[in-house]
Amino acid sequence: MTEVELIELLTRNIPRHKGDLKIGIGDDCSVIRAGKKDILISCDSLVEDIHFKRKWASWDVWGAKIAAAALSDIAAKGGKPCYAWVNLSIPKNVSAKQTQTFYNGLLKILKKFKTTIAGGNITKSPKGFSAILTVWGEIASGKAMLRDKAKGGDTVYVSGVLGKNDFVKSPHIKLGQWLVKKGCRCAIDVSDGLLKDLGHIAKASKVKIVLNAEKLPHEGPLKKALTRGEDYVLAFTGRLPYSNRYHMVGEVKKGSSCVQVVDSKGNLLSFPNSGFDHRITG
Numbered sequence: 001m002t003e004v005e006l007i008e009l010l011t012r013n014i015p016r017h018k019g020d021l022k023i024g025i026g027d028d029c030s031v032i033r034a035g036k037k038d039i040l041i042s043c044d045s046l047v048e049d050i051h052f053k054r055k056w057a058s059w060d061v062w063g064a065k066i067a068a069a070a071l072s073d074i075a076a077k078g079g080k081p082c083y084a085w086v087n088l089s090i091p092k093n094v095s096a097k098q099t100q101t102f103y104n105g106l107l108k109i110l111k112k113f114k115t116t117i118a119g120g121n122i123t124k125s126p127k128g129f130s131a132i133l134t135v136w137g138e139i140a141s142g143k144a145m146l147r148d149k150a151k152g153g154d155t156v157y158v159s160g161v162l163g164k165n166d167f168v169k170s171p172h173i174k175l176g177q178w179l180v181k182k183g184c185r186c187a188i189d190v191s192d193g194l195l196k197d198l199g200h201i202a203k204a205s206k207v208k209i210v211l212n213a214e215k216l217p218h219e220g221p222l223k224k225a226l227t228r229g230e231d232y233v234l235a236f237t238g239r240l241p242y243s244n245r246y247h248m249v250g251e252v253k254k255g256s257s258c259v260q261v262v263d264s265k266g267n268l269l270s271f272p273n274s275g276f277d278h279r280i281t282g
Helices: 003-011 059-077 096-112 173-181 194-205 222-227
Strands: 021-023 030-034 037-047 080-090 116-124 130-140 155-158 186-189 208-212 234-238 247-253 258-262
Touching: 037 059, 059 080, 059 096, 059 130, 059 173, 059 186, 080 096, 080 173, 096 116, 096 130, 173 234, 186 194, 194 208, 194 222, 194 234, 194 258
Parallel strands: 080 116, 208 258
Antiparallel strands: 021 030, 030 037, 037 130, 080 130, 155 234, 155 247, 186 234, 208 247
16 A cells, blocks of 8 residues: 555545644645644654665765755745754664764754754664654745645746755745745645656646646656655746746646646656655555
C-alpha cells in the first residue's frame, strides 16, 4: 500500500473542517482560525536509510534538510514561520557530538527564517536515526494559499529549477508571502515531484493542468526532474504579472482532474510514474 492509499484509509472518517479548523488533512498545512490571523501547522520527518544515508554527507546537512523541508510547507501557504518542535530518536551508534552537529544544522536554517524552537522530545532508537519536526506559522485570516483554489484560465508557475541534486534547498518563504500580497490563492511545495504535487492541486480544484515541456526549468533528463521530488520550489496558479522570480510553465483548464505534459507541437508526453511515493505496507 502506498503512502497516499494508507492516508486515505486511515482518515476517511476524519472531518477536514471543524470549528476553527478551516483546513485539516489534505493540504501542506493545517489552517486554524485565531481571530484576525490563521495558524499554520505542519510536520515533516527524516528517517535514516529512507531519506538519507550517513555516508552521503555530514550530520549538519541532514539537520538543515529537515528544517528546510518543514518550512517549505509554510512557504506554500504564504505564511510567516514562528515556532518549531523537534523530536529525535537516536540509536547507540550515533554520538552526542553527531547529534549536536545535526541540531546545529537544523538551528542554522530555523534561525535564518526567525523560527524559535519551542520544545520537543528525545528517545532512544533500536536502529537508525530519525527526526520529526513540527512547525507553526501565521498568516492573515483567510489569506493562506490552498490546493483547491486553482481556476480554469489560470497560468501555472514554478519558483525554481527542478531536478537539482542539492541535499538542502532553501524554502521560498519570502516569495510565498509576496505571492499572497499579489492575490495568489493556490500553491503547493514540490516535495514528491512536480507531476504528483500538481496532481494534488488538480484533484482538489477539479481541474486539468497542462504543462509545456519546453518551458519547464530543469537539470538533467526531464522525466527524472518532474518525478524525483525534493525540489522544494513552489508550484502555484493564478494570473500574476511577469516577474523573474518564477517561470510560467503551463495553464489550468476545465476538465477531468489530471496533469498533462505536452511538447512544442502539442503532443502528449508519457511518464512511467508521477512522483515519489512511500511503499508503506502490504
